[in-house]
Amino acid sequence: MRAIVQEAYGSLDVLKLRDIDMPAVKDDEVLVRVRAASVHPDVWHVVTGRPYVLRVMGSGLRRPKVRVPGTDMAGVVEAVGAGVTRFRPGDEVFGETLHGMQWKNGGTFAEYVAVREDNLAPKPGDVSFEQAATVPTAGLITLMNFPPGPLGEVLVNGAAGGVGGLAVQIAKARGATVTGVEHTSKLDLATSLGADHVIDYTKEDFTRRGERYDLVFDIPGNHPFAECRRVLKPEGTYVLIGHDHYGAGGHQVLGSLPRMIKLMAQSMFHRQLPKPTGSPPPRKESMVVLTELLETGGLTPVVDRAFPLEEAPAALRYLTGGTARGRIVVVP
Known part of the structure; x- marks a missing residue:
């Protein structure tokens, strides 16, 4: 399959379009044919390896552990693992591929990606793949931090x-x-x-x-x-x-x-600061909330521009320029 590959940290020029093996699918995972993947600041951080602390927080010390960038996407189910019960081939889905720490690659800048079943939700029919791809990471951050x-x-x-x-x-x-x-x-x-x-x-x-x-x-x-x-x-x-x-x-x-x-x-002394909490809300529950908001019109993502997969470096440069009026996606 075609994918954007990152072999090292550095400038956006480290990103190269290559043919790589399809991802292996575990029992609790879904293989998704990616139709759109979101471009956002966390992707830039992992490509550049800055701040340096992200490298010791799970991204990879000398080079990324996962070579393909991207964290959230929308697409069509291609295959499912033996333990998957909620999805079947042909279903349209969206979600975030990561679990745990956000500062690492998640494999979405590719034609296919393997995702845990609980990280996915059905994509509402009247929401485009480009729109849906922009919701998971930003939406989960918002829900986690709203009181x-x-x-x-x-x-x-x-x-x-x-x-x-x-x-x-x-x-x-x-x-x-x-x-x-x-x-x-x-x-x-x-x-x-x-x-x-x-x-x-x-x-x-x-x-x-x-x-x-x-x-x-x-x-x-x-x-x-x-x-x-x-x-x-x-x-x-x-x-x-x-x-x-x-x-x-x-x-x-x-x-x-x-x-x-x-x-x-x-926060121990100021009541206007939220106290540190334990684990964030379960990913599956948060994806249900975001899906309902999309279905009811409470969320209408605005997409500024879609770049072809091979132009992922240009998409990230456009993002860092700060002029985008809406979200940016790459389309395999």
């Missing part, structure tokens, strides 16, 4: 990005009033995604406004918690996702981990 219960007044910093765009829509589906913070060029996109109010960060600092929010969902992390606290209600919650602008905003070795660890320590 339970009513959300109330929500501010999403980075409201038109991969995670931010889904966060706006999921918050709206849960009855929230959403304010989106974005660049001038993407304010209309944030509004179309459902934001009730928008703030142009090139003209106004959201941390110095008079409004107060029940939740500040901070994807870029371009303001310290001390500043974000100014716009939180006393019982409000601050959540940092911590996109580090492709290495420009985080530590070269540890990335955003020091900041995350500091916030975890501060």
